[in-house]
Amino acid sequence: MLIGHYIHGLDDKKRISIPAKWRSILGKKVVITSGLDKSLFVYSLKEWQKIADKLSELSFTNKDTRSFTRFMLSNAFEADLDSVGRILITDALKSFANIKKKAVLVGMHSKVEIWGEEEWEKYSNANNKSADSIATKLSEIGIL
Amino acid sequence: MLIGHYIHGLDDKKRISIPAKWRSILGKKVVITSGLDKSLFVYSLKEWQKIADKLSELSFTNKDTRSFTRFMLSNAFEADLDSVGRILITDALKSFANIKKKAVLVGMHSKVEIWGEEEWEKYSNANNKSADSIATKLSEIGIL
DNA sequence: GGTAAAGGTGGGATATTGTGGGAGATATCT
DNA sequence: AGATATCTCCCACAATATCCCACCTTTACC
Numbered sequence: 001m002l003i004g005h006y007i008h009g010l011d012d013k014k015r016i017s018i019p020a021k022w023r024s025i026l027g028k029k030v031v032i033t034s035g036l037d038k039s040l041f042v043y044s045l046k047e048w049q050k051i052a053d054k055l056s057e058l059s060f061t062n063k064d065t066r067s068f069t070r071f072m073l074s075n076a077f078e079a080d081l082d083s084v085g086r087i088l089i090t091d092a093l094k095s096f097a098n099i100k101k102k103a104v105l106v107g108m109h110s111k112v113e114i115w116g117e118e119e120w121e122k123y124s125n126a127n128n129k130s131a132d133s134i135a136t137k138l139s140e141i142g143i144l
Numbered sequence: 145m146l147i148g149h150y151i152h153g154l155d156d157k158k159r160i161s162i163p164a165k166w167r168s169i170l171g172k173k174v175v176i177t178s179g180l181d182k183s184l185f186v187y188s189l190k191e192w193q194k195i196a197d198k199l200s201e202l203s204f205t206n207k208d209t210r211s212f213t214r215f216m217l218s219n220a221f222e223a224d225l226d227s228v229g230r231i232l233i234t235d236a237l238k239s240f241a242n243i244k245k246k247a248v249l250v251g252m253h254s255k256v257e258i259w260g261e262e263e264w265e266k267y268s269n270a271n272n273k274s275a276d277s278i279a280t281k282l283s284e285i286g287i288l
Numbered sequence: 289g290g291t292a293a294a295g296g297t298g299g300g301a302t303a304t305t306g307t308g309g310g311a312g313a314t315a316t317c318t
Numbered sequence: 319a320g321a322t323a324t325c326t327c328c329c330a331c332a333a334t335a336t337c338c339c340a341c342c343t344t345t346a347c348c
Contacts (some may be wrong), residue, residue: 036282066181076251
């Protein structure tokens with residue numbers, strides 16, 4: 001289970017370290033793609049396969065599913081962890097998530113999200129304020 | 145699995161490089177034809193055979209499937225990769241996809257799409273905006 | 289608190305890839 | 319048939335990505 005968050009820097013070669021704790025879970029190869037809220041999604045090869053299978057079931061003659069599949073696949077990139085556990089962030093993904101010098105890696109169950117530092121600050125600040133009201137909602141529906 | 149996208153230039157001889165990562169998947173010979181949304185489809189010989197089989201199963205008496213089959217087959221031709229992994233784009237296909245100096249190669253599971261650069265920009269800009277609808281799609285197929 | 293291990297960062301050498309161009313073979317037109 | 323244009327195969331170069339090793343900081347442990 002991937003949890004917690006880490007702030008790591010991107011070097012000149014656009015590499016970023018995957019936290020050591022997560023490496024055994026993610027494996028040697030991962031797939032990174034554009035996600036939601038200006039973040040990137042990182043999947044283990046196994047998890048990605050599940051998604052890819054579902055996508056390939058969609059018919060390419062339907063216009064909507066075509067554009068959705070293109071969104072998911074065109075920015076996807078199979079990245080190998082190097083000998084010290086880093087992956088490469090392509091230019092396209094880097095600018096999609098608005099990542100500058102530092103990025104935030106967030107553990108989200110089975111996948112990792114990567115955020116640009118500023119974007120993360122903005123998002124989590126806005127979200128912490130509403131955490132109370134979310135907690136209230138959760139208790140109302142009996143989860144917490 | 146073919147994923148990601150690359151921007152490559154067409155030289156004076158109308159050749160374009162197939163990304164090195166994809167060559168082992170596509171093989172030495174590919175079939176290129178006019179696709180959907182003003183893009184070209186590139187299949188490995190094996191995948192093309194599947195498509196051709198499916199097309200032949202379609203009813204000849206139906207007007208729509210007839211014209212679709214014609215559309216897929218009439219512009220298809222077999223292209224060999226040269227010694228450094230390039231294929232030739234005929235004038236007909238080049239103008240069909242409105243390819244000028246640069247083209248975008250998009251990995252779509254089992255096939256590659258080739259877009260004119262401007263066309264790709266237009267298309268992806270028009271589609272990336274709707275993150276909500278993407279989230280909806282994701283939950284529909286059970287990813288989130 | 290000091291020492292050892294582990295994790296994150298940086299940089300250099302090498303191999304690979306994308307692109308351009310040339311020579312020979314093939315086709316086309318007068 | 320000859321000349322001209324086109325296509326195909328092959329080689330060369332420059333840019334870039336990949337691999338590998340070394341450093342430095344932080345963490346853990348005695």
